[in-house]
Amino acid sequence: xxxxxxxxxxxxxxxxxxxxxxxxxxxxxxxxxxxxxxxxxxxxxxxxxxxxxxxxxxxxxxxxxxxxxxxxxxxxxxxxxxxxxxxxxxxxxxxxxxxxxxxxxxxxxxxxxxxxxxxxxxxxxxxxxxxxxxxxxxxxxxxxxxxxxxxxxxxxxxxxxxxxxxxxxxxxxxxxxxxxxxxxxxxxxxxxxxxxxxxxxxxxxxxxxxxxx
Numbered sequence: 001x002x003x004x005x006x007x008x009x010x011x012x013x014x015x016x017x018x019x020x021x022x023x024x025x026x027x028x029x030x031x032x033x034x035x036x037x038x039x040x041x042x043x044x045x046x047x048x049x050x051x052x053x054x055x056x057x058x059x060x061x062x063x064x065x066x067x068x069x070x071x072x073x074x075x076x077x078x079x080x081x082x083x084x085x086x087x088x089x090x091x092x093x094x095x096x097x098x099x100x101x102x103x104x105x106x107x108x109x110x111x112x113x114x115x116x117x118x119x120x121x122x123x124x125x126x127x128x129x130x131x132x133x134x135x136x137x138x139x140x141x142x143x144x145x146x147x148x149x150x151x152x153x154x155x156x157x158x159x160x161x162x163x164x165x166x167x168x169x170x171x172x173x174x175x176x177x178x179x180x181x182x183x184x185x186x187x188x189x190x191x192x193x194x195x196x197x198x199x200x201x202x203x204x205x206x207x208x209x210x211x212x213x
Contacts (some may be wrong), residue, residue: 004029004040005049007203008170010101010163011062012050016092016202018066018161020195022073028202063093066156071113078156085151092150092157095141101164103137104173106130111171131173149186154193162190166200 005012043097107130177184
């Protein structure tokens with residue numbers, strides 16, 4: 001299966017980790033949504049990342065792809081069968097994309113994308129405001145994670161939230177274990193999973209290549 005996108009994106013990472021959890025062999029096809037190739041447009045007509053080509057089936061959007069992979073490759077399950085737990089997994093996936101990442105987007109853009117890839121100066125005021133917005137959204141997660149997973153068992157929701165945190169780390173951001181000990185312990189558990197480490201290795205290769213180039 002081909003995954004089109006930039007591996008440092010939380011949305012691309014989400015799909016890579018889901019695929020690794022399910023033992024799906026993937027090929028990462030790096031793309032720049034700002035300069036889309038014809039090949040990329042064929043799989044992602046609105047130039048959203050990630051997009052996939054799974055044996056000729058083409059689809060874009062990380063959540064849509066994750067649900068497709070769950071349906072086609074149901075084991076191991078990343079959406080619980082119990083209605084309440086399944087709903088929570090989908091909810092946390094949404095929280096990751098539209099609440100936490102949305103809050104920190106300006107931090108990622110100003111502290112990482114602009115200086116590293118665009119050769120532009122960081123707007124630190126905007127980045128700091130975004131960092132504060134992220135902090136304001138962590139209290140709820142700290143309160144619900146407890147000593148296990150977000151919805152009781154490891155699921156898409158855990159992958160999505162953790163994927164956002166890893167992208168934030170490229171800005172120098174760190175999860176404050178003193179303020180959020182439950183969340184920090186949970187994040188450590190996610191990072192121990194082989195699927196996560198496999199995705200991280202792909203990112204490390206990308207960063208090493210960028211540094212060498």
